[in-house]
Amino acid sequence: MPLKLAIVGRPNVGKSTLFNRLAGAKLAIVDATPGVTRDRKHAKGRLGDLDLELIDTAGFEDVHDSSLEARMREQTEAAIAEADVILFLIDARAGITPLDEHFASLLRRTDKPVILAANKCEGSAGNAGVYESFSLGLGDPLAISAEEGDGLSDLFQALVQAVPDAETDEAPLGDKPIKLAIIGRPNAGKSTLVNALLGEDRMLTGPEAGITRDAISAFFDWGGQRYELVDTAGVRRKAKVEGKLEQLSVMDSIRSIRFGQVCALVMDQAEAFEKQDLVLADLISREGRALIFVLAKWDQAKDGNARFKELKERLEDALPQLSGSPLVRVSALGGQGLEKLMAAVSEAHRDWNARVKTPDLNRWLRHAIEKHPPPAVHGRPIKPRYIAQIKSRPPTFVLMSSRGTELPEHYRRYLINGIRDAFKLGGAAIRLIVRESRNPYADESAER
Ligand code: GDP
Ligand code: GDP
Numbered sequence: 294m295p296l297k298l299a300i301v302g303r304p305n306v307g308k309s310t311l312f313n314r315l316a317g318a319k320l321a322i323v324d325a326t327p328g329v330t331r332d333r334k335h336a337k338g339r340l341g342d343l344d345l346e347l348i349d350t351a352g353f354e355d356v357h358d359s360s361l362e363a364r365m366r367e368q369t370e371a372a373i374a375e376a377d378v379i380l381f382l383i384d385a386r387a388g389i390t391p392l393d394e395h396f397a398s399l400l401r402r403t404d405k406p407v408i409l410a411a412n413k414c415e416g417s418a419g420n421a422g423v424y425e426s427f428s429l430g431l432g433d434p435l436a437i438s439a440e441e442g443d444g445l446s447d448l449f450q451a452l453v454q455a456v457p458d459a460e461t462d463e464a465p466l467g468d469k470p471i472k473l474a475i476i477g478r479p480n481a482g483k484s485t486l487v488n489a490l491l492g493e494d495r496m497l498t499g500p501e502a503g504i505t506r507d508a509i510s511a512f513f514d515w516g517g518q519r520y521e522l523v524d525t526a527g528v529r530r531k532a533k534v535e536g537k538l539e540q541l542s543v544m545d546s547i548r549s550i551r552f553g554q555v556c557a558l559v560m561d562q563a564e565a566f567e568k569q570d571l572v573l574a575d576l577i578s579r580e581g582r583a584l585i586f587v588l589a590k591w592d593q594a595k596d597g598n599a600r601f602k603e604l605k606e607r608l609e610d611a612l613p614q615l616s617g618s619p620l621v622r623v624s625a626l627g628g629q630g631l632e633k634l635m636a637a638v639s640e641a642h643r644d645w646n647a648r649v650k651t652p653d654l655n656r657w658l659r660h661a662i663e664k665h666p667p668p669a670v671h672g673r674p675i676k677p678r679y680i681a682q683i684k685s686r687p688p689t690f691v692l693m694s695s696r697g698t699e700l701p702e703h704y705r706r707y708l709i710n711g712i713r714d715a716f717k718l719g720g721a722a723i724r725l726i727v728r729e730s731r732n733p734y735a736d737e738s739a740e741r
Contacts, residue, residue, distance in 0.1 A: 295337065295344040296456055299376035301369050301400070302350075303392040306384040307412040311439035312349040315340055341449040341728060342683050342691055348372050365392075369399055378406050378455050380448075383426050385411035385419030385436065397429040406455035409434045410448065415441040446679075446693055446728075453681040453691075454651055470512060470519040471642045474553025476546055476577065478569050481559040482589030486625040487522060490515070490635075515635045543572070550576055554645065554686070555583045555638050562588040562600065562622070566607045574612055578722045581687040583641035584618045587634060592624040614706065617713050644721040646685050649712070654680045654690070661711045670699040677708075688712075689724040697727040 298315075300308045315338035338345035350372045373379055381400055383393050400407045409431040411423045415438035426434040435451055437444030475483045491513050511522045550556055556577045560570050565588055577584045586608065594600045601622065609616045619637040623630030658680045667675040677694040690712065694700055709723050 295346040296452065297346045297348060297375060297377040298338075298380055298452070299348040299350065299372035299378070300380045300382060301372055301396065302382035303365075303390065303396060306382040306387075307439040308349055308382055311380075311382065311412065311437075312336065312338075312347055314439055314442060314445075315345060315347055340445060340452065342689075342726060343449065343452055348376055365395075366399060369396065373400075373403050373405060376405060378408060378452060379403065380408050380410060381431060382410050382412050382439075383422065383429075383434075384413055385422030385426070386413045388422045389425045389429065393426075394429070397431055401430055407431050408448070408451045408455060410437045410444070411435070412437055412439050414438050415443055450651075450679055450681060450693075453683055470521040471638065472521050472552060472554045473638060474549045474556045474582075475522065475559055476549055476553075476556050476573055477559035477587075477589075478561075478573075481561050482625055483559045486557075486559060486587070486589060486623065487511070489625040489628055489631060490520075490522065516639065518639060520638075543576070546573055547576060547580075550580050550582055553582055555585065555641050557585045557587050557634070557638065559587045559589050561590050562594050562604070563590065565604055566611055571611055574615055578615055581722050581724070583645040583687070583721050584615060585634070585637050585641055586618055586620045588620065588622045589625060591622040591630060592627055594622075597622075614709075617710075617719060619719065641719060641721065644718045645687055647688055647716065647718055647721065648685055649682050649688070649716045651681050653716075654682065654712075657711070657715045658692075658708075661708060665707060667694075667700060667704050670696060670701075675700055675704075683726075687722040687724060688718060689726065691726045691728055693728050695729070697729045700727050 300312055302308055316336040317338065336347045336349075338347045350368050379400060381396060383389060409426060409429060411419055411426050411434045413419050414423065414436040419436065419438075423434055423436050435444055435447045437448060475487055477483050491511055513520050513522065558570065558573055558577060560566065565586075574584060574586070588594075588601075588604060591597070601620075605620060608620060619641065621630060621634045621637050623634050625631070658677060662677055667677065669675070673696065675694060675696045677692055677697075677700075679693040680690055682688060682690050692700075692708065705725055705727060709725050712718065712723055712725070713721075
């Protein structure tokens with residue numbers, strides 16, 4: 294869902310220029326004569342990682358009679374009604390005019406977020422206008438230049454802060470079942486676990502398996518939360534390959550992974566973290582799902598504590614980037630460990646949906662940089678400036694940094710692990726996108 298952004302302001306402040314810049318195309322006509330843009334225009338735009346639907350308010354014909362005010366009010370109100378956020382532009386070079394004040398009084402009445410931007414701020418000719426615009430009672434102005442593209446990273450930050458849910462379309466927790474996918478190699482113990490969770494023999498395991506042919510979605514409640522489980526293809530295929538050596542089907546696994554919000558990767562404790570498990574873990578994390586490692590058939594572990602320690606170390610060695618994910622022991626046959634498993638599922642789902650407040654993130658960022666500054670590249674320092682979470686599911690952050698494209702991968706990892714630890718995001722697959730702070734919509738991201 295794009296963020297609907299209405300650009301409003303009196304004629305000639307630079308609305309169309311900004312609109313064009315954000316839309317990346319010359320869609321609205323720009324002209325020095327006030328009032329050339331006649332109708333409300335819509336266009337798709339982009340700023341940083343935000344998808345925008347831009348609403349440009351009509352220019353108001355150059356009529357200075359009483360009808361201007363009425364027309365202006367009408368258009369502005371229509372745009373406000375449509376928008377998620379309103380960007381109010383003034384011309385910093387011209388200073389505040391009575392018409393700007395009129396707009397401000399309209400905007401002070403809306404309960405939608407309003408961002409005030411003083412345009413034409415390249416050079417110093419706009420400074421006075423910026424200070425003047427504080428008086429409009431619409432918060433601190435951003436100093437921008439639509440023509441030069443200055444101040445757009447500030448605009449991006451203001452948008453992210455104004456609409457923290459930008460780009461997210463999920464329903465609040467609790468109303469919908471948590472989708473749980475049970476993934477794993479053949480014979481890992483998946484069906485037995487599914488049966489234990491469902492509490493009845495919906496899917497049969499063991500030698501007489503083969504009854505479940507089609508994809509089955511099963512629902513169950515646990516601790517007041519509803520879950521939807523999908524029969525993994527691996528379980529279904531049992532029917533056909535009974536007696537033969539079963540192969541892991543990566544395609545089938547991907548299908549299940551995509552279904553899940555939380556993926557439980559089930560491994561027989563006796564052979565956990567072998568190559569195929571690592572492949573599955575990597576797929577789950579690349580799909581951005583919350584991951585839980587399940588050590589199944591724990592009743593068969595000889596020296597439980599030593600074995601657990603050993604497996605934990607193997608996880609840290611083989612998948613350092615996923616070593617924060619929970620590692621849960623279960624014995625589905627005896628019904629042991631299910632409470633812990635489901636607590637981990639619910640927690641992972643919560644982390645996956647988490648939102649971290651921008652000021653907390655930036656406070657953390659300052660400490661992280663102080664503790665361990667980014668390396669200089671070609672003798673020039675890289676300066677991370679600002680971080681914001683732009684999405685959840687999985688938690689996705691944008692870091693604005695000078696020379697962001699040169700930020701080394703190991704430092705990006707350091708930041709990701711830091712976010713995970715500081716905000717207790719456990720098993721969630723965290724994404725960090727690094728952008729140049731100077732030009733937020735150049736596509737120079739070092740994604741993932
Ligand atoms: P609108 O009527 O609000 O849509 O304003 P326009 O986008 O048509 O711009 C009006 C005039 O201001 C045009 O001559 C633009 O070139 C000029 N303009 C727009 N943005 C800037 C800017 O950032 N700096 C300067 N110096 N001029 C600008
Ligand atoms: P799937 O292929 O991953 O669905 O694996 P199954 O659930 O069919 O289990 C494979 C084999 O492991 C079966 O013979 C199960 O009885 C056995 N098994 C599953 N869970 C446990 C457990 O908790 N303890 C023990 N001892 N055996 C188990």
